[in-house]
Amino acid sequence: MTIEPADIAAAALPALRQTRIAAIVRERGQITVAELVTRFNVSRDTIRRDLDILEQRGILVRTHGGAIPSDSLVMHETSLALRMDTHVEAKRRIGRAASALIRDGETLIVNGGSTTTYFAAELDERRNLMVVTNNLRIPPVLPERAIRAVYVLGGTYWSSPQVTIGPIGFASTERISADTAVIGVTGVCDGGFSIARLEEAAASSSMVRVAKRTIILADSSKLRTTAFAHVTDFTDVEHLVTDAEPAPDIAAALVEAGVEVLVARS
Known part of the structure; x- marks a missing residue:
């Protein structure tokens, strides 16, 4: 050498x-x-x-x-503190672009992750929102004038992702109903969307099921990446907000599934 x-x-x-x-x-x-x-x-x-x-x-x-x-390798979990300090400007742009898709008066259900935290901080132009989340970073950054109510889902506190997981779940749509699920993911590939932890993926899948529409947030480092646990398929999602164009094969699959891709450029 x-x-x-x-x-x-x-x-x-x-x-x-x-x-x-x-x-x-x-x-x-x-x-x-x-x-x-x-x-x-x-x-x-x-x-x-x-x-x-x-x-x-x-x-x-x-x-x-x-x-x-x-x-x-298949993407593994990193701490939320580390993720909050990586791809910061891209995540802020994604959060800002995703916030423009939200309507006043909506009930949002939001999962853990750094990009969803940046999204929550960008909701200052919205009004009368109800937010349901297991992401403990979100309540402190929500703009007060935008929020009608905040519900934090109970369960065991996991310090690395700073979320709560179970035993409170989503047994049926009769229990919880939301207008929009805003979901951060670890991986986007032609097989769908994925997250590093199985338990977080299961909670996020439940959020998708109880919402009328789903917005996925993923910076460009997540594109063409597969994480450990599957969250949902392209067909269950209305919007993907990212900061770069997906690869042609993934872009074609998204179009076929009817997913609108919104690229938040600098």
Whole structure:
């Protein structure tokens, strides 16, 4: 393996070295610890610590003896705090565009996630809304003048996604009814929409079932990605709000299912 001058300089600076490692993994698709040790002339323990840090940031996934890009595997869960700090401007644009689809007086049911939190903060032009959610980040950011009432669904508190999950669910449409479900997802592929946690996917699916229409929010990093648990099919969704055009095959499937794609550009 050729050692570049930039790699020699990076060896002494952890942040720079980690940036170079992330770039190498993206370029090559995989890398071993042994190769990185040779490339940067540092110890195996140092490289392992670098890989651990990069995995915690969601940049790569550790494998036995090395690492691969995080998008090479089925998407796994990252903390909400981390997601709130990634693709921020795109998520704000998506939230703003989605808020324009909401009508005064609606009852909204909203799931967990960073993009739905940014959506909630953009509702200041709406009035007389009722919001039902399991996302504990949403109530504090809702514009007071827009809201008639807020219902927080009960259940066990999960600290990483900052949501509540069960035992209160959606046994039937007679129990809860909503005008619009606003659902953030982890993955959008030709098989539909998905989320990293099975329990969150089940709760989100229930939200879709009890709503008259569904708006999906997904930034471009989620397009052509598959997460662990299926939420719903394209045919159950009226709108997809994103910040980039989907790939042609996904775009064709969305059109066939009657999903309106709204691209929130900068």
